[in-house]
Amino acid sequence: MAIKQKSRQKKFDTRIDFTPMVDMNMLLITFFMLCTTMIKSQTLQIALPTNEKVEKEQQNKVKQSEAVTIIIDGKLDDKGLSDPNEGMLYYYDGMPETDKLATTGESNMKQIEFGAKTGGAYPAIREILQERNKEVCLKIADLKKEWKEMKFSKDEEKNDSIYQEKAKAIRNDSTLKRPVVIIKATPNASYAHVVSVLDEMQINNISRYQIDRINEVDSAMMILLQGQNLKK
Amino acid sequence: MGKVKIKKKETRIDMTAMSDVTVLLLTFFMLTSTFLQKEPVTVITPPSVSEEKVPDANLVSILVSQEGKVFLEVLGSKDSTMKSETVRADLLKNMVAEYKKTHPSANLAFTNKEIETFAKLNAFGVPIRNMKEWLNLEPDQRDKWLEGKDNPGIPINMNEDPNNPNEFQMWIRAAYNSLNPELQEAMVKGRGIAIKADQATPYSVVNVVMDNLQTMKMNKFTLMTALKTEEE
Numbered sequence: 064m065a066i067k068q069k070s071r072q073k074k075f076d077t078r079i080d081f082t083p084m085v086d087m088n089m090l091l092i093t094f095f096m097l098c099t100t101m102i103k104s105q106t107l108q109i110a111l112p113t114n115e116k117v118e119k120e121q122q123n124k125v126k127q128s129e130a131v132t133i134i135i136d137g138k139l140d141d142k143g144l145s146d147p148n149e150g151m152l153y154y155y156d157g158m159p160e161t162d163k164l165a166t167t168g169e170s171n172m173k174q175i176e177f178g179a180k181t182g183g184a185y186p187a188i189r190e191i192l193q194e195r196n197k198e199v200c201l202k203i204a205d206l207k208k209e210w211k212e213m214k215f216s217k218d219e220e221k222n223d224s225i226y227q228e229k230a231k232a233i234r235n236d237s238t239l240k241r242p243v244v245i246i247k248a249t250p251n252a253s254y255a256h257v258v259s260v261l262d263e264m265q266i267n268n269i270s271r272y273q274i275d276r277i278n279e280v281d282s283a284m285m286i287l288l289q290g291q292n293l294k295k
Numbered sequence: 296m297g298k299v300k301i302k303k304k305e306t307r308i309d310m311t312a313m314s315d316v317t318v319l320l321l322t323f324f325m326l327t328s329t330f331l332q333k334e335p336v337t338v339i340t341p342p343s344v345s346e347e348k349v350p351d352a353n354l355v356s357i358l359v360s361q362e363g364k365v366f367l368e369v370l371g372s373k374d375s376t377m378k379s380e381t382v383r384a385d386l387l388k389n390m391v392a393e394y395k396k397t398h399p400s401a402n403l404a405f406t407n408k409e410i411e412t413f414a415k416l417n418a419f420g421v422p423i424r425n426m427k428e429w430l431n432l433e434p435d436q437r438d439k440w441l442e443g444k445d446n447p448g449i450p451i452n453m454n455e456d457p458n459n460p461n462e463f464q465m466w467i468r469a470a471y472n473s474l475n476p477e478l479q480e481a482m483v484k485g486r487g488i489a490i491k492a493d494q495a496t497p498y499s500v501v502n503v504v505m506d507n508l509q510t511m512k513m514n515k516f517t518l519m520t521a522l523k524t525e526e527e
Contacts, residue, residue, distance in 0.1 A: 078309075080307075081309075081314045084314050085314050085317055088314065088317035092324060095321065099329065104349045104491075104521060105348060106517035106518065107343050107347070107520050109515070110485065110515045111505060135498070139497060144497065145495055145496070145497040146495065147341070147495055248502075253494065254341060254495070254497070254500075256498075257498055258342075258520055259341065261518075265345065274505075
């Protein structure tokens with residue numbers, strides 16, 4: 064019997080080992096993950112008053128009853144930096160009482176600690192601002208409830224835009240009692256504090272606020288208040 | 296006798312699926328990523344609730360270091376008509392013209408090659424006198440010089456006279472007058488200028504920059520902040 068000669072064909076493995084490929088891909092992914100910025104910075108828009116000298120008569124004086132002045136103060140360390148966790152906040156309603164200051168040495172300025180000890184910079188002034196902007200805040204709160212229940216529109220985007228528009232109208236409604244906040248900062252105040260106070264304006268729906276320069280009366284009142292607190 | 300056959304297990308895992316996933320991820324990261332731009336100083340921006348995103352085109356950002364050194368970054372439009380490079384090249388030419396207004400005797404001229412180098416740089420901040428020398432340095436030397444202690448940044452001071460601008464004001468003016476009408480519009484509206492400063496910077500430092508902008512009647516601008524989530 065003849066032995067049938069089998070032509071043996073070598074079987075090739077068609078599978079390719081993908082492990083090195085995966086290794087390389089992982090490496091590339093890691094590289095891209097580390098080199099990218101996924102979160103973009105946010106911006107806060109502000110408008111400052113002009114620097115030009117305005118005639119006294121032309122200045123539109125802020126109504127006394129509506130004005131709140133906030134003064135931000137901080138502490139510098141040896142490197143000349145201001146710690147964002149520490150600070151003091153001074154505030155007064157209306158005009159500074161200069162006559163009273165000159166005769167009795169008392170002022171209508173009040174002081175609050177403003178830093179990590181009191182639970183961050185924020186609770187300190189929120190109450191004060193909310194109290195003064197009560198009418199607007201209440202209306203916005205009502206509006207927010209309606210927004211959450213999707214009352215304006217079934218469509219989420221439309222609901223949002225209607226809400227934003229209505230909220231803006233309330234914030235700028237001149238029939239309501241709204242405060243005008245004047246923000247001042249001493250040279251030692253940290254930038255973070257200034258931004259956090261500007262932030263409070265947004266949170267508390269205050270549409271009228273401005274940044275101003277600190278003047279002599281303000282600093283005199285601050286020094287006086289600090290002196291009085293030391294005596295106590 | 297029946298032999299108990301031990302099933303031979305394949306130890307190799309099929310990596311094809313894994314490879315598929317990694318390639319997909321890689322594609323995602325490659326397409327969504329914008330690379331971190333190298334900045335001469337690292338700053339941690341203060342947190343804010345503002346949700347407005349930083350525009351990624353037509354923007355002049357003013358980078359303020361903790362010591363008050365000022366650097367500028369100029370971005371052109373997104374499409375190819377007014378690329379960042381075109382705008383920056385024009386910016387430098389404008390700056391020379393601007394500088395010669397107040398310093399007619401200054402010997403200030405840049406070669407095309409120097410202008411080209413300048414156009415490719417993301418951030419700059421050296422006095423204009425040293426600009427030529429700085430542009431002719433090797434790239435790594437250039438970065439070192441920019442970050443170095445001897446570099447004063449763009450010269451800036453408290454200046455309220457718009458007719459006698461300091462170098463910072465000249466740069467801003469030059470950017471405003473550059474070829475790009477979109478940038479000009481953005482600067483007028485306040486979206487085109489952003490101040491980027493560290494949260495621990497004393498307010499006095501930031502105030503100098505703000506005051507300079509005010510002098511130039513650019514009262515509207517934005518502050519760069521990081522997102523903070525507000526619990527309600």
